[in-house]
Amino acid sequence: MFGLTGEKLLILGLIAVFVLGPDRLPTYAKQLANLVKSLRRMADGAKDQLSAEIGEELDWKKLDPRQYDPRRIIREALVEDGTPVANPAQVLNTAKVQTQPRLVAGEQAPFDSEAT
Numbered sequence: 001m002f003g004l005t006g007e008k009l010l011i012l013g014l015i016a017v018f019v020l021g022p023d024r025l026p027t028y029a030k031q032l033a034n035l036v037k038s039l040r041r042m043a044d045g046a047k048d049q050l051s052a053e054i055g056e057e058l059d060w061k062k063l064d065p066r067q068y069d070p071r072r073i074i075r076e077a078l079v080e081d082g083t084p085v086a087n088p089a090q091v092l093n094t095a096k097v098q099t100q101p102r103l104v105a106g107e108q109a110p111f112d113s114e115a116t
Helices: 006-054 070-078 088-093
Strands: none
Touching: none
16 A cells, blocks of 8 residues: 555654654554544445445445456457357467468469568
8 A cells, every 4th residue: 555565664663653752652553543443434334325325235346446357348349249259268279270272273373562
């Protein structure tokens, strides 16, 4: 959270000990704990209020933006008739066989002058 690692939090704690001193540190720690508890209560209250206003039980994991795959969303949007799309890994791993028609005797092979 905010790029704070354990080492940085430890350093901030040590700075707080030196700046605040041992007399005032417990009171500020208690105030910080109360702030965190009140923020959690507010978040839970907002969550409960949203669930009550929507009128149904929400599955919060379905609303997590990290689980969306843009490729799947686009693939599903492009399918018009609603037929299920094959497993993309299976489609990619199958060999694609394209046969070229054989040349008739005396026929020249196609040539593209713009190709490199």
